[in-house]
Amino acid sequence: MRPTRKIIHIDMDAFFAAVEQRDFPQYRNKPLIVGGQPFSRGVVAACSYEARKYGIHSAMPSSKAYRLCPQAIFVKPRFDAYREVSGIIRSIFADYTELVEPVSLDEAYLDVSDVGRHQGSATLIANAIKTDIQQKTQLTASAGVSYNKFLAKMASxxxxxxxxxxxxxxxxxxxxxxxxxxxxxxIGKATAEKMHALDVHTGSDLKKISLEILQQHFGKAGHHYYAICRGIDHRPVNNHRVSKSIGVETTLQQDITTTQDIIDxxxxxxxxxxxxxxxxxxxAYTLTVKIKYHDFIQITRSRTLTHPITPTLSSDGILEDLLKNTDVGNRSVRLLGITLSSLNHPSQLQQPQQIDLFNNSSVAS
Known part of the structure; x- marks a missing residue:
């Protein structure tokens, strides 16, 4: 029988907003929103606990957040500041274990199964990490401790x-x-709705569904759902995790309609x-375009290439092809996004021919 693992999930509290309140005393103890301005087309990236009392949460349109709390303070994100603090936090993690899996700037899993400090107690180690973070950054973190990643995440x-x-x-x-x-x-909103259609509302309900039925409705994820409702999760803390995708998007200040503006x-x-x-x-090998029209209808279009997409690779014709058979040019657009996926380390790649993506020429050596 394998020994019980000791997993810690560290999650910084209202991270972006907390950094702003730390650095700017006038924001402290006030509803603070980091993200789009109140009359813009942006969204809330983060908000303080004072703002959450009004029902505000991340990814909410900034205009709605303003309606919920007109007295809130809106500030633009300072990602350089957040990355700096994140670096300090990760150096603290490294003092305790090499098995650290960052999830984002403010969140990580740690496997402390073989750590001897604090009598080998994962709870004492988590508390010590929280104390170190508070002393070195003047910020608070929450910690979940358990024997697997799923439960540690829930506990935090x-x-x-x-x-x-x-x-x-x-x-x-x-x-x-x-x-x-x-x-x-x-389990996101769409999956939860599918679960509800199966009369699954709690983990206990989920446990009654057979593995075969779960796989029939949810594919490969069905096996994961079957396990976690039983408190089982064998996923390792992966300190060499490769990103599955990298994306950027923008909510436009004003809707745009012309195809050329959208391509630009x-x-x-x-x-x-x-x-x-x-x-x-x-x-990356796969390029995905995301388009959200003025009426919030959203579409995506993808293309997988035979050569990697790099900062010197050409998109001549690719974006135009992806926009064919869409309503681009006929309907106004409020949001655009690009996601690059099928990621590999260059050492795993053969030497492909590359074309220049951001210049006019379509052929390069």
């Missing part, structure tokens, strides 16, 4: 902010059974996304 949300919660192996199954299906990490915006987004891929020392 229980006592926010500045929380610490433990789910033991003896408690895991019962905890998963009582959990509302919409609260399961990895997509070209700029493609360059940003390709540079992000290059910064991670990766190469």
């Amino acid at each position: 949300a229980i006592n926010k902010p500045d929380g610490l919660y433990l789910i033991t192996p003896e408690q895991g199954g019962a905890f998963a059974e009582q959990l509302p299906i919409g609260k399961f990490h990895g 915006h997509l070209q700029a987004l493609l360059k940003k996304a390709a540079l992000k891929v290059a910064e991670k020392h990766l190469a």
Whole structure:
């Protein structure tokens, strides 16, 4: 029998907003929204706990957030500041274990199964990490401790902010059974609705559904759902995790209609996304375009190439082809996005011929 793992999930509390309130005392103890301005087409990237009391949450349109709380303070994100703090936090993690899997700037899993500090207690280690973060950044983090990633993630949300919660192996199954299906990490709104159609509303309900039925309705994910409702999750903490995709998008200040304007915006987004891929020392093969029309109807179009998409690769004709058989040019557009996927390390790639993506020429050596 394998030894019980000790997994910690660290999640910073209202991270972007907390950094702003730390750096600018006039924002403290006030409803603060980081993201789009109140009369823009943007969305909330993060908000303080004072703002959450008004029902505001991330990804909400900024205009709606303003209606809910007109006295809120709106500020633009300062990603350089957030990345700097994230670097400090990750250096703290590295003091405890090499098995760290960052999920985002403000969130990570740690496997401390073989860590001897603090008598080998994952709970004491988590508390020590929280203390180090507070002392070095003046920010608070919440921690979840359990024997797998799923339960550690769920535990970290229980006592926010500045929380610490433990789910033991003896408690895991019962905890998963009582959990509302919409609260399961990895089950979004659309999947929850499909679950509800199957009369699945809690983990206990999910546990009654056979593996075959779950796979029939949810494909490969069905096996994962079958396991987590039983408190089972064997996924390792992967400190060499490769990103599955890298994307950028923009909500336009004003709707645009002409095809050329849309292509110009997509070209700029493609360059940003390709540079992000290059910064991670990766190469991408699949390009996906996301378009949201003025009436919020959304479409995507994808193309997988035989050569990697890099900051020096040409899109001549590709974007135009992806926009064929869409309503682009006939309907106004409010949001555009580019996602690059099928990512690999260049060492795994053969030497492909590349074309220049951001210049006019269509052939290069």
